[in-house]
Amino acid sequence: MTTRAPKGTIDVLPPESGRWRMVLRAFDALAERYGYGLALTPLFEATELFARGVGEETEIVSKQMYSFTDKGGRSLTLRPEATASVVRAYLQEGRRGVLKCAYSGPMFRYEQPQAGRRRQFHQVGVEYLGEPSPDADVEVIEVGYRLLEEAGLGDVVVLLNSLGDPADRAAYRVLLGGFLQARAERLSEDSRRRLATNPLRVLDSKVDAPVVADAPSTLDHLGDDAAAHFGRVRAGLERRGIPYEIAPRLVRGLDYYDRTVFEYQARSYQAAQDALGGGGRYDPLAELLGGPPTPGVGLAMGVDRIVTAMPEAMGAERLDVFVVVADPVRRGEGLELVGTLRGAGLAVDLDLGGRSVKAQFKVAGRRGAAVAAVVGAEWDEGWVTVRAMATGEEQTVPIAEVAAWARAH
Ligand code: AMP
Numbered sequence: 001m002t003t004r005a006p007k008g009t010i011d012v013l014p015p016e017s018g019r020w021r022m023v024l025r026a027f028d029a030l031a032e033r034y035g036y037g038l039a040l041t042p043l044f045e046a047t048e049l050f051a052r053g054v055g056e057e058t059e060i061v062s063k064q065m066y067s068f069t070d071k072g073g074r075s076l077t078l079r080p081e082a083t084a085s086v087v088r089a090y091l092q093e094g095r096r097g098v099l100k101c102a103y104s105g106p107m108f109r110y111e112q113p114q115a116g117r118r119r120q121f122h123q124v125g126v127e128y129l130g131e132p133s134p135d136a137d138v139e140v141i142e143v144g145y146r147l148l149e150e151a152g153l154g155d156v157v158v159l160l161n162s163l164g165d166p167a168d169r170a171a172y173r174v175l176l177g178g179f180l181q182a183r184a185e186r187l188s189e190d191s192r193r194r195l196a197t198n199p200l201r202v203l204d205s206k207v208d209a210p211v212v213a214d215a216p217s218t219l220d221h222l223g224d225d226a227a228a229h230f231g232r233v234r235a236g237l238e239r240r241g242i243p244y245e246i247a248p249r250l251v252r253g254l255d256y257y258d259r260t261v262f263e264y265q266a267r268s269y270q271a272a273q274d275a276l277g278g279g280g281r282y283d284p285l286a287e288l289l290g291g292p293p294t295p296g297v298g299l300a301m302g303v304d305r306i307v308t309a310m311p312e313a314m315g316a317e318r319l320d321v322f323v324v325v326a327d328p329v330r331r332g333e334g335l336e337l338v339g340t341l342r343g344a345g346l347a348v349d350l351d352l353g354g355r356s357v358k359a360q361f362k363v364a365g366r367r368g369a370a371v372a373a374v375v376g377a378e379w380d381e382g383w384v385t386v387r388a389m390a391t392g393e394e395q396t397v398p399i400a401e402v403a404a405w406a407r408a409h
Pocket of ligand 1 (some may be wrong): 046081109111116117120121122123275276277300301302303304305320360
C-alpha cells in the first residue's frame with residue numbers, strides 16, 4: 001500500500017475538480033468585478049500573529065493550531081484563516097487608507113474530521129480595509145452571496161447580527177456572563193469552561209442551544225452608533241435584494257469582530273447546520289496587532305462545502321471539440337487541427353493512444369465534448385467531418401470553418 005493522504009485532507013482530481021475550478025474561477029471574476037485586487041500572503045506565520053489577532057481564548061487558537069518550531073527556533077503556525085495575515089501585511093507595509101483585496105487558498109485547523117470539517121480546507125475571501133462605512137459591509141456580504149448564486153445555490157439566506165462596539169460588547173459580556181452563570185449547572189462542560197474565558201462562545205454551542213435560547217441579545221444592547229450602522233447594513237441588503245434573517249445568537253468564533261457579523265446558510269446544505277461562509281467587521285484587529293486604528297470588514301467562504309452543496313450537474317468536465325483521428329497515419333493532421341482550434345480559444349483534446357474510431361467517440365462522450373471533428377481521407381481535399389455529440393447532426397466542412405461550426409453547436 002502506498003502512503004495515504006493525511007487524516008482530514010482530500011485529493012481533488014478530474015472530473016470532480018471541475019466544480020472546484022468553477023467556484024474558484026467565479027470567485028476570481030467576482031472579486032475583480034467588485035474591485036478587489038489579489039493578495040498573496042504566506043501559508044505559515046509567526047504563531048504570535050494568531051494568538052494576538054484571532055484570540056488566545058478561541059477554539060482555533062487554543063486547540064486547532066498546526067504549530068511547529070522551525071530550524072531557527074521560531075514558533076510558526078500554518079494559517080488557520082487569512083484575515084490576520086492580510087491585516088499584518090497591510091500594517092507591515094505601512095499602508096494607510098483603503099485597500100480592497102481578495103485571497104484564495106488552503107487553511108489548516110486541527111479539527112475532528114467529519115462531514116464539512118477538514119484539517120486542510122480551501123477558503124476564498126475578501127478584505128475591505130480602511131473603510132468604516134456600512135456600505136462596505138453590504139458590499140462584502142454581497143460578494144459572498146453572488147458567489148453562492150453563481151454556484152447554483154439559490155436557496156441561501158444570510159444570517160445577520162451585530163456585536164456592537166467594543167464598549168457595548170464588554171457590557172453585554174458581563175450581562176451574558178450573569179445569565180449563563182445562573183444556568184451553569186445545565187451547561188456542557190465545554191461551555192462552563194468558556195463561561196470564564198469567552199462567554200460569547202457559549203452562544204455558538206450546538207449542545208447548549210436550548211439553555212441559551214432566551215439569553216439576552218446583543219441587538220438589545222447596541223450603542224447609538226452601532227445601532228445606526230446596523231440599520232444601514234440592513235437597508236443596504238434590502239436595496240441589493242439579498243435575503244437575510246436576524247440571528248441574535250450569531251457571534252462567530254473569532255475574537256476580533258465588532259458590529260456586523262454574518263454567515264451564509266443554504267437549505268440544500270444542511271450538514272450539521274454548518275455555514276458555507278461567514279465574516280464580519282473587525283475594526284479592533286489592526287490595533288490588536290500593534291497597528292494604528294484601521295477599520296475593516298471581510299468574509300471567508302468555504303470552498304469544500306460550496307462544492308459539496310452545488311447541484312450535481314454543475315462544473316461537469318466539458319470540451320468544445322474532441323478530434324477523432326480516423327486512421328493512425330493521420331495523427332499529424334489531427335494534432336495540427338487540435339493546435340489550430342486551441343489557438344482559436346476553444347477547449348480541445350484528442351486521444352493519443354491509437355484507439356479505434358468507436359473508442360475515440362466514446363472518450364469524446366465521456367469527456368463532455370460538444371463536437372467531434374473527424375480527421376480522415378477528406379482532409380487531403382481540405383475538409384473535416386464534424387458531429388454535434390448531443391444531436392448526432394453531422395456535416396463535412398472546410399478545415400478553416402471547424403472552429404466556427406463548433407462555436408455554433
Ligand atoms: P470561519 O471563519 O471559521 O467561520 O470559516 C469560514 C468558512 O470556512 C466556514 O463557513 C466554512 O465554510 C469554512 N470552514 C471553516 N472551517 C472549516 C473546516 N474545518 N473544514 C471545511 N471548511 C471549513
